[in-house]
Amino acid sequence: MTAGLSRIVIVGGGFAGVATARALRRRLPSSWEIVVYSRENHLCFSPLLPEVVGSSLNPMHVVWSIREMLKGVICRTTPVTGFDLDVQQIRYRAEDGTEASEHYDHLVIAAGLPVRLEIIEGMGDYGWPIKTLGDAAALRNHLIAQLERSELAESPERKRALLSVAVVGGGFTGVEVAAAILDLLLDAAPFYSRIRPEEIQVHLLEGGPRILAPLTEKLAAFAHRKLEARGMHIQTGVGVEAADAGGLRLAGGAHIDASTVISAVGNGVHPLIANSGLALSRGRIQVNGAMQVEGHADVWALGDCAAVPNAEDDSISPTLAQFAGPQGQQLAKNLEAVIAGRSPQAFRHHSRGLFCLIGHRNAVGQAFGLRIAGFPAWVMWHAIYWAKMPSAARKLQIAVDWLWDLCFPRDIVELSMEQTRELEARHGKPTAS
Numbered sequence: 001m002t003a004g005l006s007r008i009v010i011v012g013g014g015f016a017g018v019a020t021a022r023a024l025r026r027r028l029p030s031s032w033e034i035v036v037y038s039r040e041n042h043l044c045f046s047p048l049l050p051e052v053v054g055s056s057l058n059p060m061h062v063v064w065s066i067r068e069m070l071k072g073v074i075c076r077t078t079p080v081t082g083f084d085l086d087v088q089q090i091r092y093r094a095e096d097g098t099e100a101s102e103h104y105d106h107l108v109i110a111a112g113l114p115v116r117l118e119i120i121e122g123m124g125d126y127g128w129p130i131k132t133l134g135d136a137a138a139l140r141n142h143l144i145a146q147l148e149r150s151e152l153a154e155s156p157e158r159k160r161a162l163l164s165v166a167v168v169g170g171g172f173t174g175v176e177v178a179a180a181i182l183d184l185l186l187d188a189a190p191f192y193s194r195i196r197p198e199e200i201q202v203h204l205l206e207g208g209p210r211i212l213a214p215l216t217e218k219l220a221a222f223a224h225r226k227l228e229a230r231g232m233h234i235q236t237g238v239g240v241e242a243a244d245a246g247g248l249r250l251a252g253g254a255h256i257d258a259s260t261v262i263s264a265v266g267n268g269v270h271p272l273i274a275n276s277g278l279a280l281s282r283g284r285i286q287v288n289g290a291m292q293v294e295g296h297a298d299v300w301a302l303g304d305c306a307a308v309p310n311a312e313d314d315s316i317s318p319t320l321a322q323f324a325g326p327q328g329q330q331l332a333k334n335l336e337a338v339i340a341g342r343s344p345q346a347f348r349h350h351s352r353g354l355f356c357l358i359g360h361r362n363a364v365g366q367a368f369g370l371r372i373a374g375f376p377a378w379v380m381w382h383a384i385y386w387a388k389m390p391s392a393a394r395k396l397q398i399a400v401d402w403l404w405d406l407c408f409p410r411d412i413v414e415l416s417m418e419q420t421r422e423l424e425a426r427h428g429k430p431t432a433s
Contacts, residue, residue, distance in 0.1 A: 005033040008335065009090055009102065011080045011272070012110035013038025013066050015321045016303025019328025020108055025072045027336045035074040035102070037092060042066060044133050047321055047385060050173070050357065052136040054180030055410040059137045061397045064390050083107070083276050085296055106335060109276075109285060109293075109301040110328075113267035113319065120168065120263065121242035127168075127263040130177055137415075139262070143184060144414040146259055151194050161257045163200050166248050168240050169264030170206025171213070172356045175223065177264060178204045179359030182232055188412045203233045203256055205248070210236055212364070214354055219364040222373045226358050267319060270305055281307040281316075289346030291331050300335070302327040311346040322352055355381040361406075 008024060010017050013036055021036050028034070042063040051057040067075050081099060082091040090107065094100040115129040128139050146162045153159035163185070167178040182202045189195045204211065204227070211234065212220040228234055239251030247258040269283035278293060279286040284307040286294060291308055293299040302308055304319040308327055317323045326349045334344035353367025355377060363377035372380060382402060389395040 005031055006105045007033045007035060007103065008106045008108065009104040010034065010036045010108040010110060011090065012036075012112055012303065012305075013040060013043060013075075014110060014112050014303060015043070015324035016112075016328050017108070017110035018043050018066060018069060019325045020110060020302065020331050021070050021073050021328075023329050023332030024335060025070065027332055028339070030072075032339075033074065034072075035076065036066065036070060037076050037078065037080045037090070038066060039077070039079050040066075040132075041075070041077045042133075043069065043390075045321075045385075045388075046131075049130055049133070049136040050176035050180040052133065053130070053140050053143075053177055054184045055140055055412065056180070056183075056405045057398070057401045059133055059140075061394065061401055063133055064394065069390060080111075080272060082272070085277070085299060088298065105298065107299045108331065108335075109273070109299070109305060110303040110324075111270050111272055111305045113270055113283070113304045115263065116266050116268035117263055118268070119265055120240055123168075123243045123261070123263050126243040126245060127261045129263055130173060139260075140184075141415055142260065143181060144188070144412055147185070147188055147192055147195065147412070148414065151192055157257075159194075160199060160201070161246065162259050163195065164203070164247070164256070164258035165201070165260040165262065166203040166205065166256050166258040167262045167264060168205050168243075168248070169266070170204055170208065170211035170234075170236065171264065171266075172354075174204060174206070174262075174264035175211055175227070176357045177262060178202055178232060179227060179230075179357060181262075182227075182230055183359045184410060184412075186231070187410050191409075191412060197231070200231070201233060201258070202231070203235070203248075203258065205238050205240055205250075205256075206234075206236045207239055208236065212356055215356070215364060215366060216371060219366065219371055219373060223356065223358045223364045226360075226362055230360055267304065273305055290334050290344035291327065291347060292334075292344065297338075300331055302331050308347055311348040312350050317347070317349070323349055352384070355384070357381060 010021050021034055024034050043066050045062045048062040052059050078093045080090050080092045088104050089101045091099050091101050115131045117124040129135050150159050150162040165181050167174050185200045186197055189197050210220050240248055241251050242249045243261045248256045285301040287301050287306050289309045291300050291302050303324045308317040310317045330347045337344050355365030357363045361378050362374050363381045364373045365377045
């Protein structure tokens with residue numbers, strides 16, 4: 001630690017961690033050092049990942065350098081491996097792979113939550129998660145590769161399997177990803193001489209009685225009808241027992257043949273949190289209304305990894321980006337208050353509403369007491385997220401992407417990451433035959 005400086009360590013470079021760091025840097029004097037630990041050197045705008053999967057957005061346009069966003073903040077791109085709360089230290093992976101430690105005066109945990117693949121047998125081996133930019137870009141590439149392979153398939157059964165996708169989970173992520181994939185495959189089909197639109201199968205499976213449970217029944221029913229009208233196969237009240245190399249095995253023995261299986265069934269417990277010794281509530285750190293960890297006045301938690309009470313309606317904040325940002329703002333105010341000897345305030349946030357894209361330039365949503373569906377909801381969804389872009393440059397890039405998608409066919413280039421034999425040999429990697 002720099003001599004004479006106090007230090008706040010923030011673990012996590014997502015919405016919550018970045019919002020906290022930005023607000024703290026504005027509020028605290030230079031005598032306070034702020035350090036952010038993040039696995040990636042960028043912030044990923046995760047609500048836009050389904051559009052990356054559907055090839056409506058350039059992948060580079062949904063991420064931003066945290067170093068550019070956090071001027072005056074020390075950013076370290078390495079995983080934190082543990083906490084020693086009694087001696088106010090965090091442990092992290094050093095450049096040489098060994099474990100190092102760093103002292104803090106205040107610790108802010110905003111580590112997020114991992115995907116929950118283990119809930120379904122075989123999903124970890126055969127399923128695609130949608131959590132990071134890498135997940136979305138790789139899935140997009142895979143889908144286009146399946147189109148290319150289907151052109152070569154001789155067996156009708158094999159061709160049908162290559163053109164079949166199964167998405168498990170009928171929440172917002174599952175519906176948006178399934179809708180984006182259906183749009184991509186249907187829009188790409190005319191460019192393939194041996195693919196007919198009716199051969200494309202996208203299955204959406206939900207264990208509950210209906211998709212989009214957080215929305216009203218009327219809006220969920222509208223989304224259900226629209227998706228089925230486009231050709232999506234939706235099953236509700238169905239249990240998925242296992243994923244395998246050929247698709248999904250359902251409760252009761254039925255099997256869905258699909259070469260692509262996607263998991264959108266929620267979050268798991270972050271291993272860093274699970275091993276922290278902190279009290280958890282359904283896999284999230286228990287905190288008071290001010291986002292302080294009980295029994296540790298110098299430890300704070302927010303975002304997806306924390307069960308943050310919302311004083312607005314006495315509920316626990318959901319794992320949504322629209323809550324993470326305001327939590328970061330309030331936590332920064334609270335830290336400033338505590339440092340100055342004042343009392344922190346409870347987090348309070350009124351939801352701006354919920355929206356879900358359902359494909360083919362349609363969406364459903366509820367906001368400000370209104371229920372909106374169809375193209376107007378699609379426009380509102382895009383306007384809301386466009387306004388949240390962190391810079392004028394990104395706003396322009398995103399706007400151009402969306403305008404391009406309205407006017408021209410979506411991009412179906414498969415981005416090969418194969419290197420030349422010479423480059424692979426130089427780096428000691430095996431070459432393809």
